[in-house]
Amino acid sequence: MSFIQKxxxxxxxxxxxxxxxxxxxxxxxxAAGWVNTKLIVPPSDxxxxxxxxxxxxxxxxxxxASLGRDLAGFVLGSLVGVAFGSLVGLSRWANRLAxxxxxxxxxxxxxAWLPLISTWLGQxxxxxxxxxxxxxxxxxxxxxxxxxQGVARAQVEVARVYAFNARQLLFKxxxxxxxxxxxxxxxxxxxxxxxxxxxxxxxxxxxxxxxxDAVIQGKTAFNVGLVVFGMLLVGLIGYAxxxxxxxxxxRVLRWRGRAS
Amino acid sequence: MTAASSIEKAPPPLPxxxxxxxLRLSTLRIxxxxxxxxxxxxxAATGLILPLLLxxxxxxxxxxxxxxxxxxxxxxxxxxxxxxxWGSGDLRSHIAVSLSRIGWSFLIGGSVGxxxxxxxxxxxxxxxxxxxxxxxxxQFPVVGWIPLLIIFFGIGEALKISAISIAIVVxxxxxxxxxIANIPNALLDVARVYRFDLPxxxxxxxxxxxxxxxxxxxxxxxxxxxxxxxxxxxxxxxEGIGYLMVWGRQLLQLDLVVVGMIAVGAIGxxxxxxLRLVEARLQRWRKVAF
Numbered sequence: 001m002s003f004i005q006k007x008x009x010x011x012x013x014x015x016x017x018x019x020x021x022x023x024x025x026x027x028x029x030x031a032a033g034w035v036n037t038k039l040i041v042p043p044s045d046x047x048x049x050x051x052x053x054x055x056x057x058x059x060x061x062x063x064x065a066s067l068g069r070d071l072a073g074f075v076l077g078s079l080v081g082v083a084f085g086s087l088v089g090l091s092r093w094a095n096r097l098a099x100x101x102x103x104x105x106x107x108x109x110x111x112a113w114l115p116l117i118s119t120w121l122g123q124x125x126x127x128x129x130x131x132x133x134x135x136x137x138x139x140x141x142x143x144x145x146x147x148x149q150g151v152a153r154a155q156v157e158v159a160r161v162y163a164f165n166a167r168q169l170l171f172k173x174x175x176x177x178x179x180x181x182x183x184x185x186x187x188x189x190x191x192x193x194x195x196x197x198x199x200x201x202x203x204x205x206x207x208x209x210x211x212x213d214a215v216i217q218g219k220t221a222f223n224v225g226l227v228v229f230g231m232l233l234v235g236l237i238g239y240a241x242x243x244x245x246x247x248x249x250x251r252v253l254r255w256r257g258r259a260s
Numbered sequence: 261m262t263a264a265s266s267i268e269k270a271p272p273p274l275p276x277x278x279x280x281x282x283l284r285l286s287t288l289r290i291x292x293x294x295x296x297x298x299x300x301x302x303x304a305a306t307g308l309i310l311p312l313l314l315x316x317x318x319x320x321x322x323x324x325x326x327x328x329x330x331x332x333x334x335x336x337x338x339x340x341x342x343x344x345x346w347g348s349g350d351l352r353s354h355i356a357v358s359l360s361r362i363g364w365s366f367l368i369g370g371s372v373g374x375x376x377x378x379x380x381x382x383x384x385x386x387x388x389x390x391x392x393x394x395x396x397x398x399q400f401p402v403v404g405w406i407p408l409l410i411i412f413f414g415i416g417e418a419l420k421i422s423a424i425s426i427a428i429v430v431x432x433x434x435x436x437x438x439x440i441a442n443i444p445n446a447l448l449d450v451a452r453v454y455r456f457d458l459p460x461x462x463x464x465x466x467x468x469x470x471x472x473x474x475x476x477x478x479x480x481x482x483x484x485x486x487x488x489x490x491x492x493x494x495x496x497x498x499e500g501i502g503y504l505m506v507w508g509r510q511l512l513q514l515d516l517v518v519v520g521m522i523a524v525g526a527i528g529x530x531x532x533x534x535l536r537l538v539e540a541r542l543q544r545w546r547k548v549a550f
Contacts, residue, residue, distance in 0.1 A: 015392030100307030107528035111491040115509040195401040219407040235400030
């Protein structure tokens with residue numbers, strides 16, 4: 001990740017050439033009428049659509065609904081993922097029993113679960129949160145298994161000498177020792193959870209609140225301004241979530257000291 | 261620390277194919293093989309317990325009509341649909357459509373991604389212009405693009421190819437760029453001593469040194485492509501595996517949905533395994549320590 005940090009510390013003007021140039025060309029081309037402005041709308045349309053969406057009151061309820069589903073699914077999936085991963089990582093029998101099934105099912109591409117989930121749980125919040133939780137479960141479980149299995153034998157022996165009971169062993173040794181991999185899994189899970197939130201809102205679009213629902217409605221009404229704005233918003237939230245995760249990761253893992 | 265633990269470590273067990281004289285050799289080897297077989301078979305068998313239990317539960321739930329048959333098709337029906345769809349060629353044609361979409365997108369997205377990654381890796385100037393924008397856009401969720409793409413391209417083949425290509429480009433660019441940026445300077449110094457020109461440096465130093473990272477990108481790209489393929493076929497398609505599932509869902513024939521899931525999973529495994537094989541083959545020259 002060092003290349004990202006390097007890039008933050010010396011931000012030079014050359015990075016702005018591309019986006020600013022793009023904006024200028026976009027404005028010029030639409031103003032001159034060289035393109036079909038119904039299809040490629042001028043930036044002012046996007047701003048107008050954004051303003052209308054902001055003031056209509058559906059913006060904050062939609063944003064809240066999406067982020068709420070994202071968070072609920074993320075927390076649920078992560079908790080189950082850590083529990084499952086610890087079990088499979090620690091117990092050889094659990095690994096033999098559940099490992100092959102887990103590693104086979106993870107090959108089913110995420111969205112392929114959605115038709116089945118929507119048949120069973122409907123198109124409401126329940127189905128969406130379950131789906132988001134499923135998307136968060138896999139990376140967290142994988143990270144936890146990897147981390148737990150990588151705990152050094154010598155450390156476990158020290159814990160034996162100190163006569164740790166099972167709970168102390170889990171919370172004082174195994175989980176902290178596995179935390180780098182678990183946190184890497186949580187980071188991935190955050191990215192996948194947002195993808196799954198938006199994806200499920202697109203596929204199970206109802207007239208309910210949600211960013212994805214709003215974008216789909218905009219698409220149906222051919223409101224290109226709203227679609228572009230929604231897409232930008234979805235993207236920037238994804239970017240922000242990733243940023244927060246990077247910060248949190250660095251902070252939580254500070255006890256390890258610098259790598260080099 | 262490592263030295264101490266290696267001293268205390270118990271001596272390794274004697275290899276089972278110990279060259280013992282005469283008759284004993286073959287009996288030893290046979291018992292070892294048999295033991296190995298039983299062990300492996302036993303491991304595989306324990307892995308089968310859970311799926312078999314689930315299958316039994318599924319069968320039981322279906323035969324007792326705990327849940328309506330429309331919502332939970334019995335396993336036999338799923339199997340029958342799978343065999344019928346495969347036999348009639350329907351399933352194969354859906355798979356072929358999906359795979360050809362992956363192939364085209366891989367060709368387009370892969371070449372664009374490699375070109376961008378190499379350009380940014382080799383030229384500091386280009387990187388300064390392109391990377392900041394790329395880094396932000398790369399973190400947009402893939403599916404976020406799709407409504408906009410639908411407006412531009414409609415719901416035809418162009419939509420699928422463009423959406424999947426975008427999904428492929430991002431991991432390939434990032435991994436290519438990182439692979440090149442992380443090449444140790446010493447390697448490039450040696451190339452300079454040998455007075456390699458640019459094509460030589462690329463072919464003999466940059467590509468081999470960046471290959472592991474490159475393959476990482478390819479694998480992530482294929483997985484992302486598979487993810488977004490299923491998504492875009494669920495959202496808007498008239499053929500392909502995703503369409504088969506949507507169709508089954510609309511007719512409330514969940515056996516078709518489950519058949520689709522089986523196909524998606526099987527192809528996911530196949531893609532993963534074949535990429536691993538290619539990677540192992542291309543990297544045979546690399547003598548790894550571990």
